[in-house]
Amino acid sequence: MQPKVLFFCNFIFYVSTENSELSDACEEKCQFKDETITSSSIKNWPTTCESVCGNLYLTSETDLSENQLKETFGNLKYLIGSLKVVHTNITSLSVLPKLQTYYCDEEGLIIAHNPMLTDIKIMEYWYPEVRPCILHIYNNSKLDSTHLCENFYVIQQDLDVYGNARDCGCSNVRLHPSSLPFYRNCTRITGGLRGVLKISEVSDQTDLSALSNLKSITGNLEVYNTELQNLSFFKNLQTINGQLFQEFSITSIHDNPKLTRLGLDSLTTLIPMEKGFSIAIANNHPDFCVSTSEFQLFTKVGFHTEQFEATVCRNLERNDGQKVCYLEKLSTLDSNCQHIIGDVIINNDNENDVETLEDTIMIYGSLTIEHTANLKDLGFFKNLEQVGTLSKSLGFNDKAPVIRFLSNEQLQNLTFPRMRYASFSVFSLEKQGFVEISDNSQTLFQHRNDCMQYQTRLKSSEIKYNGHSCLQLEPALDSPAVERSARCEIVIISILVSCLVQIFSF
Known part of the structure; x- marks a missing residue:
């Protein structure tokens, strides 16, 4: 199958079934096959092409000045390949002055471990060709990323931002073992259209006490690919407040092989009411069940679901004392x-x-x-x-x-x-x-x-x-x-x- 380049609303979207097919979207003269940018490989960069097929990695091996990089990438608008900027000494992402779109693979966009990086404002004009895309921006010790967290087009993506000089605060939170230490004081988590709160790669042995103070979530909640048995660490969570449209009011609990209970005993409010809330529960432990209190709350809002793989728990006790x-x-x-x-x-x-x-x-x-x-x-x-x-x-x-x-x-x-x-x-x-x-x-x-x-x-x-x-x-x-x-x-x-x-x- 040949890949296609689709133009829509002045943006370019690349569609491909295999990464190996990326190069087929470009002429031979506009392909780059070296991946990591160095003083040696940069000689092979197609400087006259606006669309380039190939991966662009700036790393600790990149031995070029920012002016040299900006001059080399001066014509690049469409990167049909993945982009990483890791372990460099660059101060600004304006080394890619005209970039508009890039291909987003499973790893997402990675901007990490760049101790001198202070300017990523140009990212506000970048759009991934596959959406949603995970934007990993972490451990850049001088970077203030707050303006990026508030940008409308950026928050449509899936943000993973932590360990910078300033992060997104309690907004668009993606929790995993590396990011957990940075979210210990959140009582309310809010976010954009895709992220909000996502939890993955943790287990019952992981210290999740940082979430014990959380009282409300505004937006989507997703728990996936964990080894958790329940979500009782949300012991003070009272409200999940979705957005106006169903797409942004989704709670998704999936692919947690040890999960047998939700354990959301303190949850009392789901917003919006009247079928504006979507819940998906799938591919957890075969014995997964919801309590009568949880199911009662879900049905009161008339929730929507495409998957709800659960039974009612056999536990006959409720926190409210009802029989x-x-x-x-x-x-x-x-x-x-x-x-x-x-x-x-x-x-x-x-x-x-x-x-x-x-x-x-x-x-x-x-x-x-x-x-x-x-x-x-x-x-x-x-x-x-x-x-x-x-x-x-x-x-x-x-x-x-x-x-x-x-x-x-x-x-x-x-x-x-x-x-x-x-x-x-x-x-x-x-x-x-x-x-x-x-x-x-x-x-x-x-x-x-x-x-x-x-x-x-x-x-x-x-x-x-x-x-x-x-x-x-x-x-x-x-x-x-x-x-x-x-x-x-x-x-x-x-x-x-x-x-x-x-x-x-x-």
């Missing part, structure tokens, strides 16, 4: 259970035991009420706020309901007295599990308005009433104003859900 129970039989369930793990099925055999559910706040599973003979309403769910599932039980698939009312003889009122949050399914496309209402003896909705209003109250993405959506039901003939208002509400909700699904899918 957690595993459901085996409704008749043997403790009457004061506030959180129930398991699928709740109410039928003709156990409908007389529904009083045991009066204290239930959340069900971690599905809810089915079917084939009951005497139930008339849901008044026994006095405190139920939400139903959410992490399992594919009951034949769940991408369009399976989380709440079902099937073939009940006397049931005529489906109102949950205190339902505050939408039912939730990790396996539903919209993540708001739809509600199925079928084959009940009583007429539960007289017309479309009733169905729409119920759907709005329940915050459900969809109601299926005897196989039909609310909009497919007959409208009320005597209340056009109510009809228009209800329909407007449901159409707006449907449009928003559809738009968000498209954004998340993109």
Whole structure:
């Protein structure tokens, strides 16, 4: 496959499947094959070319003055290769006066261990050809990098800045064993569009006490490629505050083979609410699970996820003291259970035991009420706020309901007295599990308005009433104003859900 050079918005982007193909993008006369710049290799640099294919490494072996380097690289605009400046005595990156783009490989851009370097302002005009790119800028003892940390185009990249005369403070933090000592006093970490807080290459033996003071994160959190068993070192973390757009509100926990728990016991707030938060959990320990407190918090914001490889932990204790129970039989369930793990099925055999559910706040599973003979309403769910599932039980698939009312003889009122949050399914496309209402003896909705209003109250993405959506039901003939208002509400909700699904899918 031939590499391609793409022009977009005055920037050049290089696309290649193999680094070995980089040279194919340039004529032979514009290729540089020596990599490290020395007084000997510089003779091979194609000084007349604006685009050069090859790596450009300035190192301790670079025995040229800054004026010589600036003269040599005076025409270079597009470096189709990687760039490193390490262990040099240069004072300024203006030795590359016209550089606009460079190829970013897995190592990223590296500017490190340059004791005389004080000026990197020109980096504000550099753009990586592969994004996002990790910008490693560290251990440059005279460098003030703060202006770079605040530059809009730079903070779209993934910053790894530490050990300089001045760094980014508690912004755009990438934590690994080398950078940890520089972030001991952060109570709040903020950042740009890509970085914020990323943790990798650490284990339970690593001293992570620097993070024990952290109370809030504004932006993305990523924990990956670690040997950690949990994240309990975030013992005071209370808030993860995402940005306005979903792309910048991502918590990603992946590729941690020993991780079995989150351990975010102090976390109480996720922002933004209403499906603006994205959580990805994948490729951790096979026994990885989230606590009822964590899952309850996630579902309250109606989070988006493409991967959520987790179960609900079997730990029945919560910091707030609320009681957690595993459901085996409704008749043997403790009457004061506030959180129930398991699928709740109410039928003709156990409908007389529904009083045991009066204290239930959340069900971690599905809810089915079917084939009951005497139930008339849901008044026994006095405190139920939400139903959410992490399992594919009951034949769940991408369009399976989380709440079902099937073939009940006397049931005529489906109102949950205190339902505050939408039912939730990790396996539903919209993540708001739809509600199925079928084959009940009583007429539960007289017309479309009733169905729409119920759907709005329940915050459900969809109601299926005897196989039909609310909009497919007959409208009320005597209340056009109510009809228009209800329909407007449901159409707006449907449009928003559809738009968000498209954004998340993109």
